[in-house]
Amino acid sequence: MTGPTRPPRRRPASVIAAGALAAGAFTGGWACGPPDPNELVVAVPPGRIADLETAFAPPFEAVHGVRIVPVGLRSADQAARVRVERGNPSLDVLWIDAGEAALLARENLLDPPTGNPLGGPGSVTLPNLAGVERGAWFSPGALPASFASTIGFLYNTDALPDPPRSWEALADPALANRLALFGFGSTLGPLTLAALSRLASGDERDADAGFAALARIRPNVRLFGASGPAANQLVAQGEAWLTLGLPSQARHLAAAGAPVGWIEPAEGALALPQGIQVPAGSPRAALAHAFADYMFSVQAQETAAGELLMAPARSDVRIPAGVPRPEDLLRFDMVALGRLRAEWADRFRAEVLPE
Amino acid sequence: MVAALRVLAALAYLVLLAAPLAVILYAFSPTAAFEIPPSGLSLRWFAALTDQPRLISGLVTSLWLGFGAAAAALACGIPAALALSRGSLPGRNIVLAVLLSPLSLPGLVLGLGILTTASAFAAAGGPALVGTFLPLGAAHLLITIPWVTRSVAASLESAAPELEEQARSLGAGPLTTLFLVTLPTARPGIVAGAVSAFVISFGNFALSLFLASGRTVTLPVAIFEAVDRYQDPTVAAISTVTILVTAAAAVVADRFAGVMQLRGPARRRERGRAGSAP
Amino acid sequence: MGRVRRGPGPLLLLPALAVVALVAAVPVGLLVRTALFAPGAFAELSGETSLASFAALFEGPFPAVARRTVRLALLTTAATVVLGYPVAVLLSRARGGWRSFQTLLVVSPLLMSTVVRAYGWTLVLGSQGVLGGFLENLGLPRAGLLHTEAAVLLALTESFLPFMILALAASLDRIEPAVIEAARSLGASPGQTFLRVALPLSVPGLVAGGSFVFVGSLSAYATPALLGGSEVRTWVREIQELVMIRFDWPTAAAASLALLLVAALLLALGAALSHRRSARAFGQ
Numbered sequence: 001m002t003g004p005t006r007p008p009r010r011r012p013a014s015v016i017a018a019g020a021l022a023a024g025a026f027t028g029g030w031a032c033g034p035p036d037p038n039e040l041v042v043a044v045p046p047g048r049i050a051d052l053e054t055a056f057a058p059p060f061e062a063v064h065g066v067r068i069v070p071v072g073l074r075s076a077d078q079a080a081r082v083r084v085e086r087g088n089p090s091l092d093v094l095w096i097d098a099g100e101a102a103l104l105a106r107e108n109l110l111d112p113p114t115g116n117p118l119g120g121p122g123s124v125t126l127p128n129l130a131g132v133e134r135g136a137w138f139s140p141g142a143l144p145a146s147f148a149s150t151i152g153f154l155y156n157t158d159a160l161p162d163p164p165r166s167w168e169a170l171a172d173p174a175l176a177n178r179l180a181l182f183g184f185g186s187t188l189g190p191l192t193l194a195a196l197s198r199l200a201s202g203d204e205r206d207a208d209a210g211f212a213a214l215a216r217i218r219p220n221v222r223l224f225g226a227s228g229p230a231a232n233q234l235v236a237q238g239e240a241w242l243t244l245g246l247p248s249q250a251r252h253l254a255a256a257g258a259p260v261g262w263i264e265p266a267e268g269a270l271a272l273p274q275g276i277q278v279p280a281g282s283p284r285a286a287l288a289h290a291f292a293d294y295m296f297s298v299q300a301q302e303t304a305a306g307e308l309l310m311a312p313a314r315s316d317v318r319i320p321a322g323v324p325r326p327e328d329l330l331r332f333d334m335v336a337l338g339r340l341r342a343e344w345a346d347r348f349r350a351e352v353l354p355e
Numbered sequence: 356m357v358a359a360l361r362v363l364a365a366l367a368y369l370v371l372l373a374a375p376l377a378v379i380l381y382a383f384s385p386t387a388a389f390e391i392p393p394s395g396l397s398l399r400w401f402a403a404l405t406d407q408p409r410l411i412s413g414l415v416t417s418l419w420l421g422f423g424a425a426a427a428a429l430a431c432g433i434p435a436a437l438a439l440s441r442g443s444l445p446g447r448n449i450v451l452a453v454l455l456s457p458l459s460l461p462g463l464v465l466g467l468g469i470l471t472t473a474s475a476f477a478a479a480g481g482p483a484l485v486g487t488f489l490p491l492g493a494a495h496l497l498i499t500i501p502w503v504t505r506s507v508a509a510s511l512e513s514a515a516p517e518l519e520e521q522a523r524s525l526g527a528g529p530l531t532t533l534f535l536v537t538l539p540t541a542r543p544g545i546v547a548g549a550v551s552a553f554v555i556s557f558g559n560f561a562l563s564l565f566l567a568s569g570r571t572v573t574l575p576v577a578i579f580e581a582v583d584r585y586q587d588p589t590v591a592a593i594s595t596v597t598i599l600v601t602a603a604a605a606v607v608a609d610r611f612a613g614v615m616q617l618r619g620p621a622r623r624r625e626r627g628r629a630g631s632a633p
Numbered sequence: 634m635g636r637v638r639r640g641p642g643p644l645l646l647l648p649a650l651a652v653v654a655l656v657a658a659v660p661v662g663l664l665v666r667t668a669l670f671a672p673g674a675f676a677e678l679s680g681e682t683s684l685a686s687f688a689a690l691f692e693g694p695f696p697a698v699a700r701r702t703v704r705l706a707l708l709t710t711a712a713t714v715v716l717g718y719p720v721a722v723l724l725s726r727a728r729g730g731w732r733s734f735q736t737l738l739v740v741s742p743l744l745m746s747t748v749v750r751a752y753g754w755t756l757v758l759g760s761q762g763v764l765g766g767f768l769e770n771l772g773l774p775r776a777g778l779l780h781t782e783a784a785v786l787l788a789l790t791e792s793f794l795p796f797m798i799l800a801l802a803a804s805l806d807r808i809e810p811a812v813i814e815a816a817r818s819l820g821a822s823p824g825q826t827f828l829r830v831a832l833p834l835s836v837p838g839l840v841a842g843g844s845f846v847f848v849g850s851l852s853a854y855a856t857p858a859l860l861g862g863s864e865v866r867t868w869v870r871e872i873q874e875l876v877m878i879r880f881d882w883p884t885a886a887a888a889s890l891a892l893l894l895v896a897a898l899l900l901a902l903g904a905a906l907s908h909r910r911s912a913r914a915f916g917q
Contacts (some may be wrong), residue, residue, distance in 0.1 A: 041569055047583035069569030072580040076877045077564065084467050085474040090485035183863055184878045223780050223862035230859060232586045233752065237389060238761040239779060256587040257386025342674045342879045353863055355694035360719040367716035370791050374753030375742045381756060389756050391766050431652055434645035444643060452901035454649055455844060457657040459852045459896030461869040463876060464889045468660020497656040500649050506800055509841035512907060513804045513834060543803035551796055554743040575746045582748060594745045601744045602737055609733045
């Protein structure tokens with residue numbers, strides 16, 4: 001029995017010792033360090049990190065002598081974190097969709113601004129809010145939307161040299177099984193339904209009209225996805241021919257050589273209002289409010305319109321050519337949509353995607 | 356029989372490698388369009404990686420997290436496997452199920468649960484843990500320990516315990532037996548568990564997402580961010596680089612320590628002789 | 634094997650159990666508490682206690698989703714055994730650098746993020762991708778497998794095959810060549826040798842690998858979400874929707890606990906099976 005014992009001598013012992021050491025370092029070593037008072041943790045949709053870092057953060061960091069630390073989280077994930085950490089958030093500032101923000105405001109999880117034309121109590125006064133258009137306010141208890149991105153038709157130029165130009169045209173039988181739309185796992189799901197309801201009946205809350213319109217489009221729908229990027233990829237590959245997407249992403253795909261184009265539908269592109277909110281109880285509240293105020297300044301608003309091609313919240317900034325004007329967008333009552341969301345999700349599940 | 360074995364193995368490799376190979380091919384595509392056969396080859400997406408510091412730092416973070424989690428999981432998992440497979444432990448199967456069942460908790464649920472715990476801890480006056488590596492590391496440890504425990508336990512179960520009894524009867528102490536007989540015997544399971552633990556931690560997304568802060572951006576999170584912004588082959592390029600870097604690290608480790616060889620050739624022959632001796 | 638051997642003691646379990654207790658026990662406790670509130674959006678804030686969230690799992694679309702998920706997990710487990718066993722046998726017979734290379738080849742797909750691999754599958758399985766082009770070359774119409782249960786099954790099999798192979802190879806490696814040679818020299822055919830000797834001895838590896846694959850595919854989220862389209866709904870996709878969209882946290886907690894229970898039962902069963910089989914194998 002001496003043969004097998006020779007070669008492995010000491011190696012297992014050293015491996016175990018190294019493992020124990022690593023276990024200690026692993027659990028203990030990284031715990032050190034309290035939150036840095038000179039850091040501002042900003043939750044931001046993953047695809048917008050670069051915008052925050054390059055367009056918005058540098059001027060603010062230079063003035064306040066702090067560092068902005070972005071955390072990439074989709075709006076729904078941000079909202080889940082704020083709910084779980086109720087009143088004791090690890091995120092100082094949110095860059096979040098208005099729909100999720102309206103729900104958080106209803107649960108008193110956001111710092112409410114004063115002077116909200118939609119009413120409700122306010123505790124935080126931000127000077128720059130005086131210059132914000134009334135249409136940007138969407139909910140009591142929440143800051144107005146800092147800006148709105150525009151959702152239009154992102155399509156495959158090889159398959160659709162002459163793309164559908166209206167929401168109505170999405171029911172064209174030539175598109176059979178070629179649309180990539182969104183279910184309620186995406187912010188765009190409820191917005192699509194609201195748009196169809198509004199166009200069919202004039203009222204985005206009239207879901208009967210919206211579901212009837214959706215039923216006409218249904219044979220063309222390849223899938224109701226949850227991920228915008230995945231839908232864009234399907235269109236770039238030619239698996240799907242059309243989805244709802246951002247002009248900036250269409251432009252990037254086209255520049256990278258993919259057969260992708262974007263048009264604004266005749267009835268208007270969807271406004272996806274979004275922007276800065278401050279969760280209640282932020283440990284760096286003063287700095288967070290300063291950042292929120294900065295995002296409504298003329299400087300930041302011009303950056304949003306000029307560099308990010310988003311519809312601004314102020315009317316006194318230049319809007320470059322090619323960016324839809326706020327009044328041309330399909331805008332919805334985000335509070336009503338938030339209230340209806342769970343009900344619509346159940347109905348969507350039962351009528352559109354029966355098991 | 357051997358032919359059938361080969362055919363099935365080839366099919367297995369096809370299933371395993373089809374998707375990764377398509378991604379690697381896409382990484383060299385001259386445009387964002389995927390073409391079969393490719394219209395040309397280009398390195399432009401690899402060059403574009405220099406503009407993506409988060410992807411590069413994410414790769415480094417994930418490698419450290421993966422190695423740390425695997426090492427810590429070995430330290431916790433090997434003793435547990437010994438307790439479970441040597442001697443008669445009452446309720447052994449239940450203990451094993453308790454250790455393994457957290458694997459079935461969806462990352463979303465576990466992530467939110469750990470976040471709730473850390474948040475309550477901070478609300479009760481404790482230090483703020485969210486944003487540090489502690490909850491993330493602990494969560495990764497939780498999901499890697501089962502892989503080590505189960506693999507090592509399986510290895511110990513497959514091995515004849517008689518070998519250890521013989522060692523003991525020849526006068527070896529318990530520790531000597533452990534290090535010179537039992538653990539070498541379990542080596543295939545230890546290696547399999549360590550490799551599994553590493554890749555599980557390396558690839559975990561959901562936990563990293565919910566426990567993420569600005570300082571703890573892992574590679575899967577950075578990839579998610581990159582995909583969310585632009586859908587071009589940049590992500591395919593970083594994935595290709597990841598495989599190359601990790602493979603190079605594995606080859607180096609293999610050269611020096613033989614970690615990938617579940618059992619080295621020299622020792623195999625010796626143990627073969629030892630096994631036939633009794 | 635009938636006599637009781639003195640073991641190294643339950644103290645060795647302490648580190649692993651401590652991690653489970655510290656990290657998982659509180660979240661699971663929270664799940665139990667949340668599940669006991671009445672189901673519905675934001676219901677946990679109202680504080681009304683009931684068992685209705687568990688009852689909600691037996692109505693509506695949930696039973697069908699649960700059945701599909703379990704079926705997918707069983708099929709994935711079966712597929713990984715059938716495909717993984719031959720690779721594990723070849724792997725455990727390989728030597729030196731060739732063996733390292735094979736191990737690396739088997740593990741390498743896992744170094745690619747799940748999201749990226751799912752994208753790879755859309756390139757492979759799409760009607761405009763490899764599969765569609767292949768069919769066109771055969772003179773058939775372009776067709777694809779995207780957004781079907783088959784696509785999810787294929788991708789899940791890919792994701793878990795490496796773990797099954799590693800577990801099986803580790804177990805097969807413990808089988809001494811001498812044992813196989815002895816069986817052969819006693820006149821057993823290769824088939825008999827496999828069925829009577831190698832297979833029973835590899836049961837622990839089979840159960841260990843099977844446990845991981847089954848539990849892992851049962852609780853998979855990204856792969857079904859990215860490749861299953863809107864039709865292939867699974868247990869965790871359902872939980873995700875309950876949490877994120879319908880805000881029905883009590884029902885989501887009940888669904889998570891049910892998943893945990895199903896997994897724990899199967900794991901305990903597997904552990905018992907594996908322990909007894911190996912005990913019997915060595916007892917002979």
